[in-house]
Amino acid sequence: MSNDNNFNGLGCAKWLVEALNAMKITTPTEIQRKCIPEILKGKNCIGGAKTGSGKTIAFAAPMLTEWSKDPCGMFGIVLTPTRELAMQIAEQFSALGSSMNIRISICVGGEDIIKQSLELQRRPHFIIATPGRLAHHILQGNEEFVSNLKRLKYLVLDEADMLLTNTFSSDLKRCFEKLPPKERRRTLLFTATMTDQVKSLQDNQESKFFMYETDTLDNVAIPSTLKVTYLLLPDHVKEAYLYSILASEEYKDKSCIIFVNRTVNAEILRRTLQKLEIRVASLHSQMPQRERTNAIHRFKATAARVLIATDVAARGLDIPTVELVVNYDLPSDPDTYIHRSGRTARAGKKGEALSFMTPNDVDRIHAIEERINLKMEEFDKVHDTAVIRKMLQKVTLSRAESLLEMDKDNFGEQRRIQKQKRFIKKDQGKSLK
């Protein structure tokens, strides 16, 4: 009788079970128990489960098992919305497949195109890509690469709800045109925030989809180990409160991600906190890719214990040491709140998501509470006003110095140039259609 309490019983290859066990992954999570056997039967799959519930292995394990039966040529593509997430998934595939000499190619923006193109010509077994860069390679690519794509067996859309938004539609269309038709490939879609658009994909396919969505008794959309709190405060004291929390006895050693809505805020906060001697890194779209990758490495290695990020870090990033997420600016979309907060409390660990709420944010908080089906508690570990006032002076000075520095470094000008470059690229894209 098969045993769905281990990966062997789910039908995973022996070498893969050994690789998983070496990573201390021995008991499948629910989404893995449900999806792996169905994918191994050859079905397409739509999988929805909370953040940190092991969706990556739910699609990686069956694909790797199938690939190892005949490990030659291009086998699968995983598409994902952000570069850092692509790199993380590629690391997981490489680690799992190292005993099988797996070849993985990362195909993301911001990296050397020529180097990538040479790598793609070497027929990697799996390509982990962001849609824009893959579309670029398809348009520019040599015939051999494009014809190899036609032999792919699997296509994964990770963070499927995001990939199916308008932001990615033209790039996805270009990619899909060169992939095998639906009936000759398996399609796997995974997300923590299921949308009707994702679900509706199963309707217009001839081959059957296996659809799995975690059903929780309480319908709460966030992990049960995640504590959600809010702090009501006026806008001009946000930095002082943030500093007071990060420097407090309770949080001074904890690994935290602070989410902001704009790159300029990320830059100001990073510089300000650095001056206040917090070990901090930042991650946003205006940074060169080398610096983005470096920031993630520093944060993972705890050389930086605070990461200030925009939503480029909201999805998928798996850094188990993160104990606190702060929504310094509230997101307008409640689903974004779910993804941001899900950077902590992963794989059964505890974590806390604190949201700063200015008087203008009350509606946003209500919309989030409705979406997650949970009332936030008030954050009760604040210092008294005298302490905050003292900190406010220190923080205001550091902030003013940071703004002056940014002026000197031409931060605004660099953003303008980057924006123009993106505009020109978009325009070129249109003329290629």
Ligand SMILES: Nc1ncnc2c1ncn2[C@@H]1O[C@H](COP(=O)(O)OP(=O)(O)OP(=O)(O)O)[C@@H](O)[C@H]1O
């Ligand atoms: N069966 C398992 N046992 C123990 N740990 C696991 C298991 N499966 C996955 N993990 C670990 O759980 C963590 C979260 O997994 P993963 O990144 O796949 O989550 P996810 O569901 O994709 O989350 P998100 O929605 O945020 O992208 C990872 O560190 C992973 O190694």
